[in-house]
Amino acid sequence: MTPETSETASASPRSPRGGSEPVLELRGINKRFGAVQALTDINLSIGRGEVVGLVGDNGAGKSTLIKVIAGVHGADEGELIIDGTQQKFSSPKDAQKAGVATVFQDLSLCENLDVVANLFLGHENTRGGVLDEVSMEAKSWELLRSLSAKIPSVRVPIAALSGGQRQTVAIARSLLGNPSIVMLDEPTAALGVAQTAEVLNLIERLKERDLGVLLVSHNMADVQAVCDRIHVLRLGKDAGDFDGDERTDVLVAAITGASDNVVTQRATRRGERR
Amino acid sequence: MTRNAFITDERISHEGFFATFVRRVKEGQLGSLPVILALVVIVIVFQSANSSFLSPANLVNLSSTVAYIAILALGINLILLLGEIDLSLAQLGGLAASLLGVLVVRQGVPPILALIIMLLLGLVVGAIQGWFFAVIGIPAFVVTLAGLLAFTGLTLTTLGTQKNLSMSDTFAFDFANFYFPAVWAYVFGAVAIIGFGAGIIYSKLRRHSEGLEAPSWTSVTVRIVLLFAIVFGFLVLINQDFGLAMPFLLMIVIAIVIDLVLRKTRYGRSIYAVGGKVEAARRAGIRVTWVRISVFMAAGTLAALFGFIKAGVTTNAGSTLVPTQDLLNAIASAVIGGTSLFGGRGTAWAAVLGALVVGSINNGLYLIGFNSDAQQIITALVLLAAVVIDALSRRGQRYVGRG
Numbered sequence: 001m002t003p004e005t006s007e008t009a010s011a012s013p014r015s016p017r018g019g020s021e022p023v024l025e026l027r028g029i030n031k032r033f034g035a036v037q038a039l040t041d042i043n044l045s046i047g048r049g050e051v052v053g054l055v056g057d058n059g060a061g062k063s064t065l066i067k068v069i070a071g072v073h074g075a076d077e078g079e080l081i082i083d084g085t086q087q088k089f090s091s092p093k094d095a096q097k098a099g100v101a102t103v104f105q106d107l108s109l110c111e112n113l114d115v116v117a118n119l120f121l122g123h124e125n126t127r128g129g130v131l132d133e134v135s136m137e138a139k140s141w142e143l144l145r146s147l148s149a150k151i152p153s154v155r156v157p158i159a160a161l162s163g164g165q166r167q168t169v170a171i172a173r174s175l176l177g178n179p180s181i182v183m184l185d186e187p188t189a190a191l192g193v194a195q196t197a198e199v200l201n202l203i204e205r206l207k208e209r210d211l212g213v214l215l216v217s218h219n220m221a222d223v224q225a226v227c228d229r230i231h232v233l234r235l236g237k238d239a240g241d242f243d244g245d246e247r248t249d250v251l252v253a254a255i256t257g258a259s260d261n262v263v264t265q266r267a268t269r270r271g272e273r274r
Numbered sequence: 275m276t277r278n279a280f281i282t283d284e285r286i287s288h289e290g291f292f293a294t295f296v297r298r299v300k301e302g303q304l305g306s307l308p309v310i311l312a313l314v315v316i317v318i319v320f321q322s323a324n325s326s327f328l329s330p331a332n333l334v335n336l337s338s339t340v341a342y343i344a345i346l347a348l349g350i351n352l353i354l355l356l357g358e359i360d361l362s363l364a365q366l367g368g369l370a371a372s373l374l375g376v377l378v379v380r381q382g383v384p385p386i387l388a389l390i391i392m393l394l395l396g397l398v399v400g401a402i403q404g405w406f407f408a409v410i411g412i413p414a415f416v417v418t419l420a421g422l423l424a425f426t427g428l429t430l431t432t433l434g435t436q437k438n439l440s441m442s443d444t445f446a447f448d449f450a451n452f453y454f455p456a457v458w459a460y461v462f463g464a465v466a467i468i469g470f471g472a473g474i475i476y477s478k479l480r481r482h483s484e485g486l487e488a489p490s491w492t493s494v495t496v497r498i499v500l501l502f503a504i505v506f507g508f509l510v511l512i513n514q515d516f517g518l519a520m521p522f523l524l525m526i527v528i529a530i531v532i533d534l535v536l537r538k539t540r541y542g543r544s545i546y547a548v549g550g551k552v553e554a555a556r557r558a559g560i561r562v563t564w565v566r567i568s569v570f571m572a573a574g575t576l577a578a579l580f581g582f583i584k585a586g587v588t589t590n591a592g593s594t595l596v597p598t599q600d601l602l603n604a605i606a607s608a609v610i611g612g613t614s615l616f617g618g619r620g621t622a623w624a625a626v627l628g629a630l631v632v633g634s635i636n637n638g639l640y641l642i643g644f645n646s647d648a649q650q651i652i653t654a655l656v657l658l659a660a661v662v663i664d665a666l667s668r669r670g671q672r673y674v675g676r677g
Contacts, residue, residue, distance in 0.1 A: 092557075093559070104557075106553075108551075108553065108554040108557040108558070109551070109554055110546070110547045110550035110551045110554045110555065110618065111550055111551065111618075112546060112549065112550035112551075112617075112618035112619050113543075113546055113547060113550055113618075117543060117546075117547075121543070121547055121554070121555070121558040121560075122544075122547075122555075122558030122559040122560055123558075123559075124540050124543060126540065129539065130538045130539065131537075131538050131539060131540065131543065133477075134477070134480045134481055134484050134486065135484070137481075137484075137486055138484045138485070138486060141486075
């Protein structure tokens with residue numbers, strides 16, 4: 001894993017890297033649930049081939065924001081612009097059509113079906129009404145190879161794969177609709193060290209494909225490892241937009257809203273150690 | 275092996291044929307092999323205990339019994355693939371058969387019309403039970419338990435004061451006791467083998483041309499020759515007696531149709547997906563409610579057909595047509611054949627192979643002089659063994675591939 005230190009250092013907050021046109025732009029998003037103001041005036045943009053981390057404490061509004069972008073909830077106010085077109089999603093299907101792919105935390109894979117069946121579930125190729133297994137299998141290999149994924153066989157049931165391999169299949173599945181932006185909700189939760197590295201490598205592959213990636217994670221190390229920018233939410237509001245290699249104590253301070261906590265104390269004791 | 279050479283995991287070692295086999299035994303990925311082995315053992319045991327087991331007359335008799343068990347089992351098999359259970363199917367078949375008998379024998383309704391009415395009854399009842407389960411959200415177990423009781427009562431109501439109803443000399447009897455001339459039986463056998471052979475050869479050639487891993491010519495040839503030997507061996511034997519019975523052919527045709535739908539269509543794939551993980555299926559855009567209701571409708575129709583065939587074979591459409599063990603035999607057939615009780619795993623042929631096992635055990639025990647009590651106990655033990663294998667193979671599968 002090579003952090004993109006040289007490129008991101010000069011990037012100014014809230015604008016995508018390299019001045020390219022953003023694939024996703026949120027302007028002043030507001031979302032209320034009854035008396036609860038879940039999101040207040042959220043501004044966020046993601047450029048082509050840019051990985052943006054979305055971090056925040058529990059209840060900070062990460063899930064709500066993801067669901068607004070994915071079309072699960074409609075925003076009460078604000079603009080959602082994808083590929084330069086303003087969008088108003090009334091269902092997750094609309095969002096998918098507009099090019100938003102979401103990989104949810106609880107993997108939406110059927111353990112009893114094999115890799116090919118899962119990749120194409122709901123969108124199977126057919127020839128004269130009959131499933132075209134050959135073309136689907138060929139496409140599966142092509143896709144997995146382009147992601148350098150380590151899957152022993154595309155004909156094993158998902159139940160026989162490791163957590164990292166399952167996450168790989170789930171992410172590969174989201175790419176079949178040719179999205180322009182991929183949102184990953186806690187993709188490394190409950191994964192081991194090697195498997196986490198595998199998934200982080202995969203995120204680099206997505207970046208190389210010029211996709212915009214929004215990575216939601218609790219794990220600061222993962223976010224810092226792959227993200228070009230890190231966007232912090234606190235209590236439903238923007239709490240800062242940082243470079244991908246920002247120091248952990250600064251991020252934690254932004255997330256918690258307090259500059260005095262054990263993380264900052266230790267950082268101070270160790271004196272700027274990174 | 276060309277495409278996947280790029281991305282294989284260094285942790286995956288390439289192993290020989292025998293090692294693969296041993297691994298698959300441990301992982302529970304054997305498909306139909308255990309049940310076929312069990313069937314071979316059963317045949318050898320009964321044949322050595324009583325040499326009339328494989329006699330043409332007994333095989334013809336057995337083929338009709340297996341036919342109606344398997345048709346009911348094919349219906350239950352579909353429900354099991356969804357991960358649900360239907361306790362009412364056998365009684366639904368009994369109700370449909372009684373309705374048919376009353377319409378034809380007592381009311382003089384034209385046979386075809388009566389048959390359509392009984393099949394529609396199965397379809398509609400399946401839709402109603404499926405609706406209660408899929409839309410209202412009542413567990414299928416409870417809905418169909420209520421159905422079981424209701425259909426038993428409705429059967430008695432339909433029959434009125436006279437609870438016995440003979441189906442001899444009706445079209446149901448004629449249908450169930452129609453035997454094809456030997457030539458026709460061979461033609462059907464040849465068509466089945468040519469269809470199967472053409473299918474796997476076409477698939478092999480296409481996979482090869484796309485650069486995918488394809489089965490070797492040896493394995494293709496072995497499979498075709500094996501099927502040929504089994505089909506024609508069976509046909510030659512039964513043709514020495516009455517020959518191929520209509521119910522058995524009907525069962526094979528239904529099994530082929532269900533097998534193709536399950537393996538080759540998007541609808542079939544969606545059944546497996548719903549049986550595997552409902553939430554994933556829903557997110558993939560599958561209409562879960564419709565899949566569930568339609569499967570209950572298909573199972574209801576198959577149950578009615580089971581009633582029709584059983585009424586014809588046993589010449590009975592009265593209240594005694596469907597004893598309780600019919601349902602259990604059918605569930606046992608599907609599970610013994612390798613369909614998982616936990617949903618999402620199994621094939622159409624599981625029901626047929628399992629019905630062959632259950633039918634052979636009952637028939638063989640009867641031949642060597644056991645009474646029906648012993649038959650039930652032994653079928654129960656076989657069912658238990660099959661469920662244990664199912665549970666263990668699930669556990670085995672969970673241990674595989676964790677790196």
